[in-house]
Amino acid sequence: MLDADFFRRWMTVTAASVNREAERLTALDSPIGDADHGTNLQRGFTAVTAALEKEAPDTPGGVLTLAGRQLISTVGGASGPLYGTLLRRTGKALGDAAEVSAEQLAEALRAGVDAVMTLGGAAPGDKTMIDALVPAVDVLGDSFAAARTAAEEGAVATTPLLARKGRASYLGERSIGHQDPGATSAALLVAGLVEASGE
Amino acid sequence: MSDERLVGIVLVSHSAEVASSVAALAKGLAGGGSAVPVAAAGGTESGGLGTSAELIAAAAAAVDRGAGVAVLTDLGSAVLTVKALLAEGDELPEQTRLVDAPFVEGAVAAVVTAATGADLAAVEAASTDAYTYRKV
Numbered sequence: 525m526l527d528a529d530f531f532r533r534w535m536t537v538t539a540a541s542v543n544r545e546a547e548r549l550t551a552l553d554s555p556i557g558d559a560d561h562g563t564n565l566q567r568g569f570t571a572v573t574a575a576l577e578k579e580a581p582d583t584p585g586g587v588l589t590l591a592g593r594q595l596i597s598t599v600g601g602a603s604g605p606l607y608g609t610l611l612r613r614t615g616k617a618l619g620d621a622a623e624v625s626a627e628q629l630a631e632a633l634r635a636g637v638d639a640v641m642t643l644g645g646a647a648p649g650d651k652t653m654i655d656a657l658v659p660a661v662d663v664l665g666d667s668f669a670a671a672r673t674a675a676e677e678g679a680v681a682t683t684p685l686l687a688r689k690g691r692a693s694y695l696g697e698r699s700i701g702h703q704d705p706g707a708t709s710a711a712l713l714v715a716g717l718v719e720a721s722g723e
Numbered sequence: 724m725s726d727e728r729l730v731g732i733v734l735v736s737h738s739a740e741v742a743s744s745v746a747a748l749a750k751g752l753a754g755g756g757s758a759v760p761v762a763a764a765g766g767t768e769s770g771g772l773g774t775s776a777e778l779i780a781a782a783a784a785a786v787d788r789g790a791g792v793a794v795l796t797d798l799g800s801a802v803l804t805v806k807a808l809l810a811e812g813d814e815l816p817e818q819t820r821l822v823d824a825p826f827v828e829g830a831v832a833a834v835v836t837a838a839t840g841a842d843l844a845a846v847e848a849a850s851t852d853a854y855t856y857r858k859v
Contacts, residue, residue: 600773
């Protein structure tokens with residue numbers, strides 16, 4: 525079972541990997557975006573870890589809703605409301621249980637991903653974070669490691685796609701041949717589950 | 724009009740200068756528009772290009788006179804941030820709506836309409852209708 529400590533670790537290790545990969549995320553965002561994805565997410569997850577230390581929510585749902593709120597208010601780019609909505613909806617779906625199973629987390633994340641698709645209007649294949657998240661959620665009930673692999677493969681598979689959402693979509697066919705920065709950061713978030721669980 | 728309360732208008736842009744200039748333009752072109760509460764929420768809190776949930780929430784609270792608030796946005800994260808705040812339920816005043824409209828033309832139409840004492844639905848309709856004003 526996964527408790528609030530696990531979810532705090534998930535956010536902390538994700539913040540660390542976003543820090544580590546910030547330059548790469550921004551570099552991916554340079555040819556097809558506005559070159560701020562790494563710095564924006566860094567700012568957001570730094571605020572998340574600070575808020576979690578200060579408020580110390582004691583349920584999995586509480587950790588994720590607080591984290592989501594911080595991302596919406598501090599990121600400054602489209603990834604803020606998108607990741608913020610993902611974590612908040614997932615957190616709300618987990619309710620106020622003190623512990624949740626991996627299957628419950630998979631189900632809650634599915635609700636979170638659905639909310640992101642509603643908010644941004646993106647579907648699988650549009651070259652967005654959805655292309656990493658949907659395959660990850662599909663196998664999350666099997667193992668976190670399987671979800672990590674699925675997310676990473678999903679992110680890599682965005683390279684030949686034509687962007688249909690966001691700033692990159694203005695580039696039309698010129699967006700082809702670049703890996704999507706949002707799918708790449710989404711894979712970091714999923715990989716954080718493995719690291720937090722010590723698998 | 725049954726009461727004196729005017730609909731508030733919030734203009735959200737990635738740029739502080741764009742948001743405040745469009746606010747000034749809309750009020751200037753609206754004639755009687757000077758009575759309409761209009762607030763700009765442009766850029767990030769640190770003054771860069773982007774969107775700030777805090778600035779949007781503060782702007783909406785500042786123009787809320789109890790008759791509703793119409794929010795117009797430019798693109799991308801401005802649209803998504805307002806939608807996310809609306810989905811939260813308690814971040815923006817009751818009766819706040821994201822209005823689907825061209826930013827400049829929609830802002831002028833919104834302020835002109837709000838100045839007549841029209842309700843939120845009428846302000847939204849006038850603003851959205853600005854999409855149909857062809858220039859050629």
